Amino acid sequence: MKAIRVHNTGGPEVMKLEDVAVPQPKPAEAVVKVSVAGVNSIDGYFRDGRFRTLLPFIPGQEGAGVVSAVGAQVKTVHVGDRVAWSGVLGSYAESVVSPEEHLVPVPAAIRDEQAAAAMVHGLTAHYLVTDAHKLKAGETALVHAAAGGVGSLLVQMARAIGARVIGTVSSDNKAQLAREAGADEVIVFTKQDFEAEVKRLTDGKGVEVVYDGVGKATFEKNLNVMRLRGMLVLYGMSSGAVLPVDPAKLSEKGSLYMARTTLAHFTATREELLARTSAVFGMIADGKLKVRIAKTYPLADAPQAHRDLEARKIAGKLLLIP
Amino acid sequence: MKAIQVKQVGGPEAMEFVELPVSQPKANEAVVKLAASGVNFIDVYFREGRYKAPLPLIPGSEGAGVVTAVGADVTSLKAGERVAWAGVQGSYAEYISAPADRLVTIPPGVTDQQAAAVMLQGMTAHYLSHDTFPLKKGQTALVHAAAGGVGLLLVQMAHNVGARVIATVSSDEKAKLARAAGADEIILYTQQDFEAETKRITGGRGVDVVYDSVGKTTFEKGLNILRPRGMMVLFGGSSGAVPPFDLIALSQKGSLYVTRPSLFNYIATREELVARSSDLFSMIKAGKLKLRIEHLYPLAEAQQAHRDLEGRKTTGKLLLLP
Numbered sequence: 001m002k003a004i005r006v007h008n009t010g011g012p013e014v015m016k017l018e019d020v021a022v023p024q025p026k027p028a029e030a031v032v033k034v035s036v037a038g039v040n041s042i043d044g045y046f047r048d049g050r051f052r053t054l055l056p057f058i059p060g061q062e063g064a065g066v067v068s069a070v071g072a073q074v075k076t077v078h079v080g081d082r083v084a085w086s087g088v089l090g091s092y093a094e095s096v097v098s099p100e101e102h103l104v105p106v107p108a109a110i111r112d113e114q115a116a117a118a119m120v121h122g123l124t125a126h127y128l129v130t131d132a133h134k135l136k137a138g139e140t141a142l143v144h145a146a147a148g149g150v151g152s153l154l155v156q157m158a159r160a161i162g163a164r165v166i167g168t169v170s171s172d173n174k175a176q177l178a179r180e181a182g183a184d185e186v187i188v189f190t191k192q193d194f195e196a197e198v199k200r201l202t203d204g205k206g207v208e209v210v211y212d213g214v215g216k217a218t219f220e221k222n223l224n225v226m227r228l229r230g231m232l233v234l235y236g237m238s239s240g241a242v243l244p245v246d247p248a249k250l251s252e253k254g255s256l257y258m259a260r261t262t263l264a265h266f267t268a269t270r271e272e273l274l275a276r277t278s279a280v281f282g283m284i285a286d287g288k289l290k291v292r293i294a295k296t297y298p299l300a301d302a303p304q305a306h307r308d309l310e311a312r313k314i315a316g317k318l319l320l321i322p
Numbered sequence: 323m324k325a326i327q328v329k330q331v332g333g334p335e336a337m338e339f340v341e342l343p344v345s346q347p348k349a350n351e352a353v354v355k356l357a358a359s360g361v362n363f364i365d366v367y368f369r370e371g372r373y374k375a376p377l378p379l380i381p382g383s384e385g386a387g388v389v390t391a392v393g394a395d396v397t398s399l400k401a402g403e404r405v406a407w408a409g410v411q412g413s414y415a416e417y418i419s420a421p422a423d424r425l426v427t428i429p430p431g432v433t434d435q436q437a438a439a440v441m442l443q444g445m446t447a448h449y450l451s452h453d454t455f456p457l458k459k460g461q462t463a464l465v466h467a468a469a470g471g472v473g474l475l476l477v478q479m480a481h482n483v484g485a486r487v488i489a490t491v492s493s494d495e496k497a498k499l500a501r502a503a504g505a506d507e508i509i510l511y512t513q514q515d516f517e518a519e520t521k522r523i524t525g526g527r528g529v530d531v532v533y534d535s536v537g538k539t540t541f542e543k544g545l546n547i548l549r550p551r552g553m554m555v556l557f558g559g560s561s562g563a564v565p566p567f568d569l570i571a572l573s574q575k576g577s578l579y580v581t582r583p584s585l586f587n588y589i590a591t592r593e594e595l596v597a598r599s600s601d602l603f604s605m606i607k608a609g610k611l612k613l614r615i616e617h618l619y620p621l622a623e624a625q626q627a628h629r630d631l632e633g634r635k636t637t638g639k640l641l642l643l644p
Binding site: 131132228241246247249250258259265 | 454541569570577588
């Protein structure tokens with residue numbers, strides 16, 4: 001089968017389209033013919049070696065497709081089932097092998113592109129507002145990168161809960177998208193100081209929660225824009241990893257809470273995974289959650305997809321079609 | 323009046339027993355004649371300069387006594403009333419001038435010594451277990467220094483709510499006290515590795531929350547014993563301040579929360595101060611919270627009180643009697 005492989009970590013060019021053997025399922029695994037693979041920032045971290053895995057490897061954590069083979073012990077999926085997944089390395093390929101518990105059914109009302117686009121980002125936005133910090137009506141949330149993959153879904157979900165949303169973006173184009181997603185206030189941080197703006201927008205009190213996938217570039221100011229006993233949920237690091245944090249700062253800035261989260265811990269059981277995917281697919285099917293697909297590339301153009309992702313001019317999901 | 327004064331930061335000997343004028347109350351203040359002053363670890367941090375304050379300084383931030391005079395704007399208190407406080411600097415003295423809105427009335431049935439003993443550590447244990455991480459029946463908490471001032475109160479409150487308590491202590495004598503306070507499991511951390519023991523006790527699952535006043539020597543291991551999405555509540559640093567830590571560790575170790583609360587932020591409004599202290603006084607009167615007031619020193623012997631506290635020989639509360 002055709003697959004993208006990384007033999008040495010590095011820039012986007014290290015991803016090469018190659019012919020490899022179709023994987024065989026172990027007893028508790030299934031093989032899925034990939035219809036669509038999702039591109040995520042984390043793929044770049046494995047590709048550039050920031051996150052380690054054995055070499056050579058096939059990148060990609062997310063996708064949608066049809067089950068083509070099942071191992072002897074598999075009970076929850078059957079050949080022919082439409083499924084989607086996140087957290088399964090090897091998705092930038094025509095077929096991927098996965099433990100059965102990672103595969104979730106895709107409802108008929110959801111297209112493959114929507115399912116692939118919604119898994120990582122949708123599940124992330126969902127766990128952020130339901131569990132990482134359980135957002136309540138009337139609270140104010142600061143959402144960074146509000147026009148981005150997770151950001152645009154976060155804005156929609158937060159508004160659906162009845163929270164007030166302040167979004168930050170890097171350009172006027174993205175500001176428009178963030179407003180379309182429902183953000184009550186949008187700050188173009190390249191033109192305004194988001195710290196001063198958030199203070200102004202909250203009468204100096206600050207927000208209850210900051211949802212941040214940006215990391216380094218926003219960290220210090222984030223500590224200054226939260227209200228007493230507010231919560232900073234760090235779920236990504238698109239601008240780089242945050243430098244080591246002095247806990248004394250958390251108390252100085254108002255007995256703040258901080259979490260550094262990752263999707264795996266919020267989909268650790270099949271029960272939790274299915275509850276979240278049902279919720280997200282349900283919202284999409286009802287028209288309540290719009291997933292913007294920015295661009296679709298042939299599998300061979302994975303390097304260009306990564307270049308585009310890292311240039312951060314894209315607002316929306318990038319997909320690869322094997 | 324007699325008072326303890328620190329002119330230059332240093333060890334216990336930096337505290338001098340001096341004669342000072344009694345200050346007149348400002349318009350919003352009341353003057354209180356102290357019956358007892360509570361000794362707390364935070365007094366050590368100010369005395370040694372770890373926490374900064376203008377010098378010369380009268381240490382001590384907790385006490386109880388009788389109002390002797392009120393400022394022109396004070397209508398809520400009058401001379402003769404019994405009051406208590408935490409967070410008002412200058413308590414190692416015969417008299418203190420304090421903002422009236424920081425003084426709470428001591429109800430009948432609670433003695434001056436009980437009030438002085440419970441304000442700071444009791445409200446700390448209260449906010450930790452009721453607000454920072456509201457403990458629920460069935461949850462498991464690890465409490466370090468469980469036989470210390472806050473420790474014994476926190477263990478009792480956790481036990482009262484039906485949480486399972488794993489207590490760490492440094493001696494058999496302290497183990498007995500922690501058990502009597504309601505701890506379910508005791509770890510003598512001087513003989514056992516609390517990380518390995520906690521993992522064994524919880525069948526590898528870990529605890530829901532770690533309440534850590536020890537800091538430097540316990541923080542990292544504490545992160546290792548939390549269950550996924552558990553919380554590290556760092557509320558002190560008796561072994562030293564926790565150095566800056568890497569956030570990625572929090573996500574790798576289970577998408578953990580960290581907070582570094584301080585009492586001030588949990589009694590920021592008078593409403594909250596009154597609610598917390600009232601709760602404490604009710605618990606004492608109902609016999610649900612037992613105070614261990616073991617160590618009484620004349621005000622003149624403040625140095626010895628600090629030596630004993632820092633020598634980790636004490637259990638429960640130390641009081642200075644003017």
